[in-house]
Amino acid sequence: MALFFNTTISPTSKSFTCYHSSPEPQISKTPQKPPENPIFKIKGPSTLSGHITISGSKNSSLALLAATLCCSGSSLLHNVPNVSDIKAMASILSSLGAKIEAFDGKMMVDSDGIRKVEVDLEEMKKIRGGFFVLGPLLSRFGEAVVDLPGGCNIGKRPVDLYLRGLSALGAHVELREGKVWAHAANGRGLVGGRFRLDYPSVGATETLLMAASLADGVTVLSNVAKEPEVVDLARFLRDSGASIEGAGTDTIVIRGKSWLHGSECVITPDRIEAGTFMLAAAITRSCISMSPVIPSHISCLIHKLMKAGCRISQSDQHTLKVSAVPTYIGGNLSGFDIRTSPFPGFPTDLQPQTMALLTTCSGSSLVEECVFDKRMSHVRELQKLGAKIQVCESTALVLGKQNGSSLRGSHLVASDLRGGASLILAGLAAEGITEINDIAHIDRGYENIDWKLQCLGADIERLAPNACGYLGKLELGKWVHAYIGKNGIKADGFIENALVDIYAKCGSIEKAFGVFQGMKSRDVFSYTAMIVGYAMNGEAQRALDIFAEMPIVGIKPDEVTFVGVLFACSHAGMVDEGWKHFKDMSRVYNLEPQTEHYGCMVDLLGHAGLTSEAEQFVENMPIEPDAFVWGALLGACSVYGKVELGESIMKKIVTVEPAMKERKVKKTPGCSLIEVNGVVHEFRKGNKSHPNVEELKKLLKEMAIHLRTYGFVCSKQEAGLSHKCLEKFDMVEEILLEEVVTCSGKVVEENGLEVVEIYRHNEVWRWGRKLGKRDVGFLRWRRKLGKRNIGFLRWRRKLRKRNIGFLGVRWRRKLGKRNIGAVRWRRKLGKRNIGFLGVRWRRKLGKRNIGFTWGEMEEEAWEEEHMVSWGEMEEEASEEEHMVSWGEMEEEASEEEHRVSWGDMEEKAWEEEHRVSWGDMEEKA
Ligand SMILES: CC(=O)N[C@H]1[C@@H](OP(=O)(O)OP(=O)(O)OC[C@H]2O[C@@H](n3ccc(=O)[nH]c3=O)[C@H](O)[C@@H]2O)O[C@H](CO)[C@@H](O)[C@@H]1O
Ligand SMILES: C=C(OP(=O)(O)O)C(=O)O
Incomplete structure (x- = not known):
């Protein structure tokens, strides 16, 4: 059946095309039509068995689809995976005028109809591969305009090497308005040249390879990527008439041709998908076989798995059998260390999945991510399953288990493609139900992964989530709704705004950014939520970067935005920036600074050591300082040991609030929300209408007693003050906990303890108690400072x-x-x-x-x-x-x-909980 399509591939049109004469897949079921915004529900632990067919490589397909633009006439690609990145790429090619037919795993691209050299499509910002069209458009048509690329959010992903390389081939390249504008500087076409890549970037190598194939003369590219996908691309271009030598080595020599013709090519099997299934067999201690696989493409993983104790055999050239069945391998798998690097090193795209396996192996393992600087988002989610992982920047120490997995099912969110796959693997090994949200990330690169796993015997379903299924709980969903209502978020896409806000407030800043990035239209609320979120999480520079985008997209910041901006400056100690933004409020945006803004400035000056300046600033305020401003100044005093000034401020704090009440100063009341057993409770400043108010007061008192007994003090600012101030904490605590603080939190039950979790600014307070004979409890807090995660x-x-x-x-x-x-x-x-x-x-x-x-x-x-x-x-x-x-x-x-690291602190906190009871602490003392 030939199916013509402009922008989409039929979701069920792909059959499992065999790369060569491999055994037919033992698949009895047919893939289900996916529901909208689905989630994966996995019931573990699973044991897998059977054979699976590996699809064509997503990354090869993306490069080859871009390369079809170099060729006149039609090109036919076989074994193209039916994944959303390919659909997006097809949309991009279609938008340029290419005709595409997709049928049965094949894609026919006719690029003769190309009429445009500018891609103006949202898809460009979602995927990485879309950017690869820059090379072919430039070399074939002499000019190109493309958006900066998207792809997985796994760290810095600059395109400097692409652009410098193209310049070396005679292009004039400019970055304007978030787009790359390029044209052949001589007005005719690209010319051959020499270029050495500083780093063997896969995408840059592929882009330059395509561009050089149609350049006039010889091009020598050195220190290039040697990945199998680069070799695949070179094979296709050669079949289309290009002259390329050295693909798969450090140096590639290209003799440019004036034109290339279309050709036919079978996409290489996806080594990352194969690796993921090998790891699925290992983590479930099962035995499965798969084909087609090219073992040399994943030799690194094969060696590691064999070292761990897996048995891996090859029944024919392209079929691998992986067994980790304990009775067959004679015991548990042992942990091992990995360090990602360009091919032929350990692939970064298998790091998260391998980490999932290591959580179930015996001993400790070290995982070093050396290709991308922020590819550790999956760690937090794995920790939710009970995995013991400690992270420092891009290195993780995985503490495995002596006797197999002790992971327990949980509600998870996939933050990127391979991270998402690692959650599936962990879910298969975990006891009980695991739900994974945001699986669109996984669908970007795995063809029917759920169906393939079902065929191997896994209990995995693709389900439509309930409205707030991303958090896994309807009750929590209500809480989110209540939160949206209370904050007056009214914009279109308010759900997304709320999600950004809630994720940020819960410390899941990358997830907040993921939602923000994926929003179709953003408004001042979206920007503000993201800026405040970054500021609260100590990511000052990122907050300011987002703020800098606002004038570019024509969104005017409001007062709350500036609270986030000033808070960010204060966190990072950016005094000059802070002053500038504070002044800009009235000067540029016609906004009158409120006490919150003054408070942030005092905090900024105070923490930068400018206490006198801060004091003077407060004295000269055109509006009356409130507890927030005094609190900020008090914080500075405590840090810099200004005890006298601190004590005089303390007096002001305890008088200012009642005084304000007397004068009936109208302020937006502070509001806190807390979810207890799925019910959302709201507390407004001064409002005692909650039915359990007395009980709650008792609880607060109890907390305050513990706080003081064990030397904890409520706020970091006050912590350094002298003991003389201690008696005043009573009052401060009251103010902080009941009157001034706007925070959110929830009460959860964990390991027989009732745990109160309060999110406040960039702190998370956890307080737990167990009411038995003795009061056994714990209290701890964590925070994030500056750019780095310091907890x-x-x-x-x-x-x-x-x-x-x-x-x-x-x-x-x-x-x-x-x-x-x-x-x-x-x-x-x-x-x-x-x-x-x-x-x-x-x-x-x-x-x-x-x-x-x-x-x-x-x-x-x-x-x-x-x-x-x-x-x-x-x-x-x-x-x-x-x-x-x-x-x-x-x-x-x-x-x-x-x-x-941030996540570790929570983990550690839990460890502490079991270790230190109040009783123990006393004994030790
Ligand atoms: C669509 C696609 O094929 N994606 C793959 C491709 O991504 P991609 O081509 O984006 O990855 P690169 O090889 O370019 O990136 C590797 C490293 O190089 C750096 N860099 C890259 C380009 C540049 O101009 N400057 C620069 O500094 C990046 O920040 C990164 O740290 O290779 C990665 C590394 O194997 C894989 O994880 C991705 O699955
Ligand atoms: C990082 C990946 O993809 P992309 O480069 O398309 O974001 C990946 O495939 O793991």
């Missing part, structure tokens, strides 16, 4: 009459036979004998020495410095020394090991 856990406590605090930070770790952990602490003796306890860790793996830099640790230490006075520290140090036996330290060590 830490601290605790302090009061012993009898003296206030002796201690900071326990230590770890040690023994991996295998070698002892590769180290713990250090040091203190710095300055003029005032003010010191800090720094911890650094390093590990030695083979020849490499990987560790945190001292600078980072110092920054962390610096934070701690403000919290604990030196006297206390010294006390503490000696106390600790005598008090903590080595065994205890080891215990504690494994739990505190990675304090640095």
